Each structure stands twice: as structure tokens, then as C-alpha cells.
Amino acid sequence: MPPYKYATLAVHAGQHPDPLTGAVNVPVYLSSTFELTGIGADRGWDYSRAGNPTRDRLETALTALEGGASGHAFASGMAAISALVAMLRAGDHVVCSRDVYAGTVRLFDRIVSGYGIEIEYVDTSNLACVEAAIKPNTKLVHIETPSNPLMVLTDIAGVARIAHARGVEVSVDNTFMSPVLQSPIELGADIVMHSTTKYLNGHSDGLGGALIGTTPEHKERFLLVQKAAGAVMSPFECFLVLRGIRTLPLRIQQHEENGRAVAHFLSTHPKVSKLAYPGLKTHPQYDLALCQQKGFGSMMSFELKSRDEAERFLKAIKIFLNAESLGGVESLASHSGTTTHGSVSEEVRRSMGINEGRIRLSVGIEDKDDLIADLDQALAAV
Numbered sequence: 347m348p349p350y351k352y353a354t355l356a357v358h359a360g361q362h363p364d365p366l367t368g369a370v371n372v373p374v375y376l377s378s379t380f381e382l383t384g385i386g387a388d389r390g391w392d393y394s395r396a397g398n399p400t401r402d403r404l405e406t407a408l409t410a411l412e413g414g415a416s417g418h419a420f421a422s423g424m425a426a427i428s429a430l431v432a433m434l435r436a437g438d439h440v441v442c443s444r445d446v447y448a449g450t451v452r453l454f455d456r457i458v459s460g461y462g463i464e465i466e467y468v469d470t471s472n473l474a475c476v477e478a479a480i481k482p483n484t485k486l487v488h489i490e491t492p493s494n495p496l497m498v499l500t501d502i503a504g505v506a507r508i509a510h511a512r513g514v515e516v517s518v519d520n521t522f523m524s525p526v527l528q529s530p531i532e533l534g535a536d537i538v539m540h541s542t543t544k545y546l547n548g549h550s551d552g553l554g555g556a557l558i559g560t561t562p563e564h565k566e567r568f569l570l571v572q573k574a575a576g577a578v579m580s581p582f583e584c585f586l587v588l589r590g591i592r593t594l595p596l597r598i599q600q601h602e603e604n605g606r607a608v609a610h611f612l613s614t615h616p617k618v619s620k621l622a623y624p625g626l627k628t629h630p631q632y633d634l635a636l637c638q639q640k641g642f643g644s645m646m647s648f649e650l651k652s653r654d655e656a657e658r659f660l661k662a663i664k665i666f667l668n669a670e671s672l673g674g675v676e677s678l679a680s681h682s683g684t685t686t687h688g689s690v691s692e693e694v695r696r697s698m699g700i701n702e703g704r705i706r707l708s709v710g711i712e713d714k715d716d717l718i719a720d721l722d723q724a725l726a727a728v
């Protein structure tokens with residue numbers, strides 16, 4: 347495609363009309379297998395685990411949005427992270443942000459480390475820690491920025507500089523920002539990962555994940571993992587994500603506007619403490635957010651005094667829903683200690699700074715005045 351601007355790419359990359367019928371939407375190819383044209387000859391597809399025309403379209407769109415060389419769609423974000431580490435070998439070492447999504451920690455600690463792969467969690471917001479953690483057998487630095495739920499940023503370009511000098515690749519979980527607000531590949535990352543379940547789909551009606559690579563080796567490796575391990579995204583889910591992508595820039599604009607307004611409201615509320623939102627000038631990494639991100643997004647978290655207060659708040663909200671996940675059109679609130687970080691021990695949670703009263707918000711695209719009024723009445727009930 348020519349170098350179109352972002353909103354045009356979102357509508358058109360991978361989404362040209364169907365050559366057979368002219369349908370302006372990508373058809374959902376619900377076919378597990380494809381007729382061959384001869385022995386070892388096909389029309390581009392032979393079996394849907396290896397490749398499917400609807401999935402191809404989504405993978406083209408994701409590649410364009412992240413500015414990569416190839417995109418690969420998986421059954422969930424976790425399946426994408428599994429694929430990311432599937433080609434590592436016993437004896438390899440991975441440096442990972444300490445503050446990652448707890449599901450990533452569960453996968454690494456309870457499954458991946460059983461294969462003899464060593465995972466080391468470090469504070470990647472401190473580049474000296476990243477530098478010190480890289481060893482001769484380090485193969486990957488995996489970072490999540492901003493982190494969940496404390497919204498701590500990692501300097502992607504800084505990490506890439508350090509890792510590349512030692513011959514190590516960098517992958518970035520870009521789920522919280524979406525490709526609209528952060529371009530890790532432009533900043534030097536080698537691989538971008540998404541839970542498409544979140545902003546890319548945007549409507550909380552499907553699970554999915556993606557990896558976007560930058561080299562022919564990534565393409566070969568991720569195609570092999572798709573075909574060999576098989577946790578691929580279904581054609582229907584691919585369609586849903588393709589449809590979501592068409593409105594992604596518009597949705598993000600509204601998420602962003604609402605996020606800023608809600609954060610501003612919460613920042614002055616007497617019952618709220620330790621509000622974490624990179625768009626506040628009081629955020630310790632506000633300057634990094636300004637230069638690394640194209641906006642501040644709509645994820646934030648804050649503390650109430652206790653678990654009881656958190657419970658009262660979650661019972662009182664009316665528009666915000668008490669639910670895990672993020673990035674959908676509807677606003678969600680969740681108790682971090684028992685949802686995203688429920689699998690982490692209380693001691694570890696406390697050491698991470700996630701206390702019993704910590705609430706995470708995913709601010710949706712409803713009217714911002716209604717959202718603020720909802721939070722106001724719920725905080726009054728605390």
C-alpha cells in the first residue's frame with residue numbers, strides 16, 4: 347500500500363474488496379480445508395491451521411498498523427506470548443518486565459520455566475537493571491509498557507539500544523496502548539505482541555492475540571509455530587478484529603479524551619490516592635510518555651483505603667462495569683488484587699505496590715460527563 351495516513355490504513359490495509367464478488371467486507375472463510383489443484387499444488391491455502399484467507403487479511407492489516415514485516419494471529423493474547431517463546435531452548439534466558447500482566451508470569455513460571463528456560467524479572471523502567479540482567483545466554487527482553495495496573499513506563503528505545511548491543515531481541519506487549527498510540531517497531535523493538543481481545547477488537551466479543559515481526563526469520567518462526575502448535579485465531583474472530591480495526595483510530599480518540607477527563611477528575615478527589623495515569627504531569631515518567639507515546643490512553647488505576655472500600659465502590663458503580671479486561675467501548679472497573687493479579691501472592695503484590703484497595707479503570711467511549719458523574723456517586727458510597 348502507498349504510505350497512507352493511519353486512519354486510511356485502519357480502514358483499508360488488508361481490507362480491499364473481495365476479488366470474487368466485490369463484497370466490501372472481508373468474507374469469513376469458514377473452511378478447514380481447501381481443494382488442491384494438483385499434487386502439492388493449491389490456490390494459496392491448503393489447511394486453515396497453516397493459513398486461512400480471512401486470517402491472511404487480518405495479518406496484513408496488523409503488519410501495516412505496526413509497521414512490521416509480517417503479522418501472525420493467534421487464538422488469544424496468551425497463545426501469542428506462548429508462540430513468542432516457543433522457539434526458545436533449554437538453557438536460554440529471558441529478561442522480562444517485573445510488572446507484566448500476571449497471566450504472562452503464570453505462563454512463564456508454571457509452564458515455560460519447566461522447559462529449562464530461565465526467566466528473570468527486572469524493573470525494566472530502570473535501564474541499568476536491564477543492562478545488568480543481560481547474560482551471554484539471554485535471547486529475549488520482553489517488556490510491557492505501560493505496565494498493569496501501575497502504569498509504569500519502560501523506555502523502549504533505551505531497552506532496544508542496550509539489548510541490540512548485546513545481540514538480544516526485544517519484544518513489546520503493546521496491548522495497553524494499541525498501535526495507534528505507540529509504535530514499538532519505530533522505537534527499535536523487534537517484535538510487537540497484542541492481546542487483540544482488547545482495543546484492536548474493541549467490543550469485548552472475541553479473544554485473540556497477535557505477533558508482528560520485523561525479519562524473515564520471525565516470519566518463518568511464527569508461521570511454523572502457527573502450523574505446528576496450532577493455537578490460531580478462528581476466521582470469525584479474525585473478521586471481528588478486522589471490523590474493530592476500521593474504527594480503531596476513532597475509538598482511541600474518544601478513549602483518550604475520556605481517559606484524560608476521568609484522570610483529571612480523580613486526581614482531585616479526596617478519597618482517591620496514588621492515581622497512576624501517564625497523562626498527569628505528576629506521573630514520574632510524564633516526559634517519557636510525551637516522547638514515546640502518541641497519547642496517554644484510557645487505562646489508569648488508583649487506591650482506595652481498603653478492600654472494603656474497593657468493594658463498596660465496585661458495588662456502587664452504575665455505568666462502569668465490575669469486570670476484568672480492557673479496551674472495549676464500555677467502561678470497566680476491576681479490583682486488581684483479585685482479578686489480573688489474583689494468581690500472585692499477597693506478599694508479591696504488596697512488594698509490587700498493588701495494595702488491597704487498588705482499582706483499575708478501562709475508560710470506554712461513553713459520554714465523559716456521565717462517566718465522571720458515575721465515579722463521583724460511587725466514591726460517595728465508599
Ligand SMILES: Cc1ncc(COP(=O)(O)O)c(C=O)c1O
Nearest residue numbers: 422423424447519521541543554
Ligand atoms: C497486557 C496484556 N497482555 C496479554 C494479555 C492476555 O491476553 P488474552 O486475555 O487475550 O489471552 C492481557 C489480558 O488481559 C493483557 O492485559
